[in-house]
Amino acid sequence: xxxxxxxxxxxxxxxxxxxxxxxxxxxxxxxxxxxxxxxxxxxxxxxxxxxxxxxxxxxxxxxxxxxxxxxxxxxxxxxxxxxxxxxxxxxxxxxxxxxxxxxxxxxxxxxxxxxxxxxxxxxxxxxxxxxxxxxxxxxxxxxxxxxxxxxxxxxxxxxxxxxxxxxxxxxxxxxxxxx
Numbered sequence: 001x002x003x004x005x006x007x008x009x010x011x012x013x014x015x016x017x018x019x020x021x022x023x024x025x026x027x028x029x030x031x032x033x034x035x036x037x038x039x040x041x042x043x044x045x046x047x048x049x050x051x052x053x054x055x056x057x058x059x060x061x062x063x064x065x066x067x068x069x070x071x072x073x074x075x076x077x078x079x080x081x082x083x084x085x086x087x088x089x090x091x092x093x094x095x096x097x098x099x100x101x102x103x104x105x106x107x108x109x110x111x112x113x114x115x116x117x118x119x120x121x122x123x124x125x126x127x128x129x130x131x132x133x134x135x136x137x138x139x140x141x142x143x144x145x146x147x148x149x150x151x152x153x154x155x156x157x158x159x160x161x162x163x164x165x166x167x168x169x170x171x172x173x174x175x176x177x178x179x
Contacts, residue, residue: 002068003027022099024167031128034120035060037075039128040095042114047103049096050162058084077138106132110173 006027014020033039035068038056042049062070099114113131118124 002071005068031096031117031126032064032120033117033151037061038117039100040090040116040118042096042099042105042116044099044112044114045166046110046169046173047100047112048165049099049160050071050165051159052092052096054088054090054092056086056088058086065143091159094125098127102127102130108132 009020011021019025034059036059038054040044040052040054043051057075061074064071095116095118098116099112105114109132111132115128115130117126117128119126
């Protein structure tokens with residue numbers, strides 16, 4: 001929603017079961033990723049990338065001068081559930097470097113799913129969210145199909161040699177902790 005529409009509301013003015021009743025909320029600046037909404041996801045273990053992709057919506061979002069009602073419904077990241085999206089593996093150094101740095105903020109949890117967005121026009125990167133524990137379909141969906149499991153395993157092996165990388169990182173961490 002537009003900045004001028006954001007106002008403080010006491011917790012008891014939110015509907016039942018609304019997150020605003022559970023703790024403080026804060027407004028987040030909208031980062032325009034362009035007419036085709038997109039985001040990056042980098043899965044890291046102790047800050048080391050294991051898997052990284054870029055999701056781009058294939059459906060143009062509404063223009064930013066649209067009505068408040070229309071703007072309230074636009075997606076800020078591309079997801080298959082929001083319509084057609086293209087997913088590409090990436091090895092963009094600046095995206096990976098930002099994902100590596102996010103580990104320092106939540107060091108208690110080794111596996112992070114880091115969502116990054118790039119501002120359209122400036123190219124500046126922002127961390128949209130960090131999912132501690134990975135919270136990513138590759139590791140957290142439980143029962144996945146054999147076909148999907150094979151595709152994920154192949155991609156994990158191909159991109160950053162994730163299994164070898166994870167083993168090396170775990171060995172290094174074990175040795176560091178043992179000292």
